[in-house]
Amino acid sequence: MHSGDPNGARQALLPAGLQDVLYPDAAHEAAIVEKLIRHVSRFGYARVKPPLIEFEDSLLAGPGGQVSEQTFRLMDPISQRMMGLRADMTPQVARVAVSRLAQEPRPLRLCYAGEVLRVRGSQLRPERQFTQVGVELIGTASRRADAEAVFLASDALLSVGVEGLSVDLALPTLVGRLFEVLGLSEQERQELRAALDRKDAAAVQQAAGRHADLFDGLLRASGLADEALERLMALPLPESVLGEIERLSEVIGEVRRMNPELVLTVDCVDHRGFEYQTGLSFTLFASGVRGELGRGGRYDAPRGEAEGEPAIGFTLFMDSVLRALPIPSEGRRIYLPSDSDGAFANALRAVGWITVTALDESADVYSEARRLKCTHLLVADRIEEVED
Structure with missing residues (x-):
């Protein structure tokens, strides 16, 4: 069986x-x-x-x-x-x-x-x-x-x-545009992209060849927004991609104006999950x-x-x-007798109470209140707390 x-x-x-x-x-x-x-x-x-x-x-x-x-x-x-x-x-x-x-x-x-x-x-x-x-x-x-x-x-x-919120800013098109400007071959692009995705500094230097300093610097230009921008601005980037960095800097400044306390970080080599996006992400x-x-x-x-x-x-x-939010509370639940005044029950709900009305007149109200997980019950027009 x-x-x-x-x-x-x-x-x-x-x-x-x-x-x-x-x-x-x-x-x-x-x-x-x-x-x-x-x-x-x-x-x-x-x-x-x-x-x-x-x-x-x-x-x-x-x-x-x-x-x-x-x-x-x-x-x-x-x-x-x-x-x-x-x-x-x-x-x-x-x-x-x-x-x-x-x-x-x-x-x-x-x-x-x-x-x-x-x-x-x-x-x-x-x-x-x-x-x-x-x-x-x-x-x-x-x-x-x-x-x-x-x-x-x-x-x-x-x-x-x-609480503890932070925003990580990325320029997913930046690396691709650098590949084009520098004239890298398809194989070089694939190897370098894979190394950047892994955040592998040694592999980046090996794959980047004569451009090792540039891409190593780009990889290291990550972290808190102000420090990352400073490192990015110091890199010998081609003129054709500087506009993206300048735009990023202006957006960061505008966001800071609206919320100076917001934690902003930057990662300019991240592109996974942003494949269809055309700019700041x-x-x-x-x-x-x-x-x-x-x-x-x-x-x-x-x-x-x-x-x-x-x-x-x-x-x-x-x-x-x-x-990221606290576990919710079910709120105050009050057990009401079946013959409770409807207007009084409406008033309770209006100020946030959850009302549970008795369906079995013969049941013990205290037992039923506990069984139905009520925090309070109404007894002779008086609200009492339900004891465990």
């Missing part, structure tokens, strides 16, 4: 990287998402809601192509066309901006929140389904737009209580928290055959954000 319920156990089993979010975590996540959306909305960002699934050719256009390998695909039984389940919401919002909102005045400020699903998780983020919250600022190449995105991403996280971290809290950067929003619109935005990953 078999003990237990094997059918029930099989029904509760979920695929790797997927999980049920239970109380109070589900309510906590929903509340934080709405706080973040309210915060960015105050800066002029209007909320949009793209569909969970859409045709593959539109979903994977432009920046969407970078998440092609992470996208679940299926056949639409109605149109017989391939569809994709979104792995990232940024490409969808960019599509909305350049199609449905093409006639809206620029710069266009949009925000969003929703679930995404990916084919596989990563070492730092094993979750395959999680919630994204983000903004896109479309139709401007302004340096102030870059600074607004960096500031708003950090300010939104600070507004919900994230950034990652948000919190001290002691596994994984990045969010990412952002500049990209081109595709417009079909026409040249893309300049855009910058960021996405916050709610699984990581919640790890």
Whole structure:
């Protein structure tokens, strides 16, 4: 004979990287998402809601192509066309901006929140389904737009209580442009790119050959923003790439003006995860928290055959954000007799109480209050604390 319920156990089993979010975590996540959306909305960002699934050719256009390998695909039984389940919401919002909102005045400020699903998780983020919250600022190449995105991403996280926050700034196109200007061969580029990605100083010097000092200096020009900028400015960089460094410096200055206390770091050789971005990019971290809290950067929003619109935005990953926040409290729960006055119960809820009304008149109110995890109960119009 078999003990237990094997059918029930099989029904509760979920695929790797997927999980049920239970109380109070589900309510906590929903509340934080709405706080973040309210915060960015105050800066002029209007909320949009793209569909969970859409045709593959539109979903994977432009920046969407970078998440092609992470996208679940299926056949639409109605149109017989391939569809994709979104792995990232940024490409969808960019599509909305350049199609449905093409006639809206620029710069266009949009925000969003929703679930995404990916084919596989990563070492730092094993979750395959999680919630994204983000903004896109479309139709401007302004340096102030870059600074607004960096500031708003950090300010939104600070507004919900994230502590120990830092922003790591990157120029993912810088190394590639240096490769072109210096005329490196494809093999030299691959070897040097791999060495830079590993942060292997010895391998960088060997792969860079006659340009060893330049790329070694670039690798070492990382760390706190002021020190990194000083090292970058001292490097013998070609004139054609100095504009990127100057822009980075101006953006840092603008962000500092908006929040002088924000910790900013720079890593100019980092490009992994920023492959589709066209300029300044950034990652948000919190001290002691596994994984990045969010990412952002500049990209081109595709417009079909026409040249893309300049855009910058960021996405916050709610699984990581919640790890950076205190464990939520379920609040004050009061057990009410079945014949309690409705107006009194409404007044309690209005000031923050969670009310649980008795359904069994014959049950002992003290036992029921404890069993249903109430912190208080109403006895003869008097609120009493429930003792363990």
